[in-house]
Amino acid sequence: MIEQSIEAIVEACNGVIINKGNKETVNKISTDTRTIEAGSMFIPLIGENFDGHMFIEDAIKNGSSAVLIQEGKLENISIPKDITIIQVKDTLEALMNIGRYYRNLFNIPFIGVTGSVGKTTTKDLISGVLSGKYSVHKNIGNFNNQIGLPMTLLNLENHHQISVLEMGMSSYGEILDLVNIVNPQIGVITNIGVSHIEHFGSKENIMKAKMEIATNLVKGNYLLVNGDDEHLKNIDKTNKDYEVIFYGLSSSNDFYPIKIEDLGESGSNFTVNIEGKPITFKIKQLGLHNVYNGLAAVWIGLKYDMTVEEIQRGLDHFEPSKMRLEVIEKDNMKIINDAYNASPDSMKAALDVLQTMKANRKIAVLGNMFEMGSFAEEGHRSVGEYLARKKIDILITVGDMADWIGLEAKEHGLDERKIFSVPNNTEAINILEKHINENDAILVKGSRGMTMEEIVRFLQERR
Numbered sequence: 001m002i003e004q005s006i007e008a009i010v011e012a013c014n015g016v017i018i019n020k021g022n023k024e025t026v027n028k029i030s031t032d033t034r035t036i037e038a039g040s041m042f043i044p045l046i047g048e049n050f051d052g053h054m055f056i057e058d059a060i061k062n063g064s065s066a067v068l069i070q071e072g073k074l075e076n077i078s079i080p081k082d083i084t085i086i087q088v089k090d091t092l093e094a095l096m097n098i099g100r101y102y103r104n105l106f107n108i109p110f111i112g113v114t115g116s117v118g119k120t121t122t123k124d125l126i127s128g129v130l131s132g133k134y135s136v137h138k139n140i141g142n143f144n145n146q147i148g149l150p151m152t153l154l155n156l157e158n159h160h161q162i163s164v165l166e167m168g169m170s171s172y173g174e175i176l177d178l179v180n181i182v183n184p185q186i187g188v189i190t191n192i193g194v195s196h197i198e199h200f201g202s203k204e205n206i207m208k209a210k211m212e213i214a215t216n217l218v219k220g221n222y223l224l225v226n227g228d229d230e231h232l233k234n235i236d237k238t239n240k241d242y243e244v245i246f247y248g249l250s251s252s253n254d255f256y257p258i259k260i261e262d263l264g265e266s267g268s269n270f271t272v273n274i275e276g277k278p279i280t281f282k283i284k285q286l287g288l289h290n291v292y293n294g295l296a297a298v299w300i301g302l303k304y305d306m307t308v309e310e311i312q313r314g315l316d317h318f319e320p321s322k323m324r325l326e327v328i329e330k331d332n333m334k335i336i337n338d339a340y341n342a343s344p345d346s347m348k349a350a351l352d353v354l355q356t357m358k359a360n361r362k363i364a365v366l367g368n369m370f371e372m373g374s375f376a377e378e379g380h381r382s383v384g385e386y387l388a389r390k391k392i393d394i395l396i397t398v399g400d401m402a403d404w405i406g407l408e409a410k411e412h413g414l415d416e417r418k419i420f421s422v423p424n425n426t427e428a429i430n431i432l433e434k435h436i437n438e439n440d441a442i443l444v445k446g447s448r449g450m451t452m453e454e455i456v457r458f459l460q461e462r463r
Contacts, residue, residue, distance in 0.1 A: 096146060099154060118346070119168070128318030132315075139164075167213060223235075272298065338353075361437065
């Protein structure tokens, strides 16, 4: 963060100085006392089960020279007179306002990425491509919400030339809040799936929420969407200030591959027409779904005047976020760590990747998929039906809802002797301990709440 004056911060968050301390500036803003440094400002957030105001004294001990405080929270907190106290109506709203203020200090392009599945990988691929020419700023991991995105913006420095930001949501208005902070010039929507359908009731409603990313697009801006998606393909391109660009595998899209070559564990080649010439790009990421992500990244690279060589250099140096189809080799065994999160679409894509692995046996360890509401049984069963068509040697389901995966796989022909349904990760580990061998390929995937990286950790540390 570039050092900012206290006065500028106060104006940005509509605050009132209750006590003026010794320092005139802040060089870092934090919501976590563990990351406080000398000269930091601490913003205590309030959640359902926590109140950051309880940790103000810790923040000051760790070096904070300024503190935001929400109205009504100043009582019973002992703050030294040399610490600046700024009172605001709402500390989360203040954080978002500060993020907006700081973003507006930078006259660089901003790109927003959302979607039900694949937004983190797409964000990372776009960032990777652009890094072939530019100094790129992006979210770390999935710091993509009303807290994480402003904090990400506060990491912008003068050397950054472009910013790529993932935008997540679980209810209406959340992406709109983020868009109003960032004002991206390009919005990207990867697809419309069933993630968070529990909160929305239908894919149509999810699409309405995702389309909030286009709210502030103006003439000369772009909305880049997956034209193969059954909902996104119906977006009307007419009567819009901005331009809608469809990408996908179908030739009906504006940007599509004329040829795809599956390289197995080495990734994929895809060829696109650029100014009438066929140009081939290689991506290391496994699975056909990553060709979609690659197409979006290449289109954006071209839009920002990158050469083919610069784009390929960016693709070559791309590193995905952890726990997203992360392939780990251990003792002649291949572990596919896709444990960060799960939905029916992403689970099917991960099973496709498992199929590409060269291995004696293929083992799928699949956990509950949350936030699907009344669609939960149908969603899990759809994965079981899909899996039964694959060559899976052992299926281990983890959790009560994941039982439906095993039941449906059995109904569609998977030998019940290959299916193990267990309630938790510990029992899944016990099953694996008894059955895994060298040269196995093991996929581990489930929703974030299943913390299935515990299983990955066991596989990595197993002797």
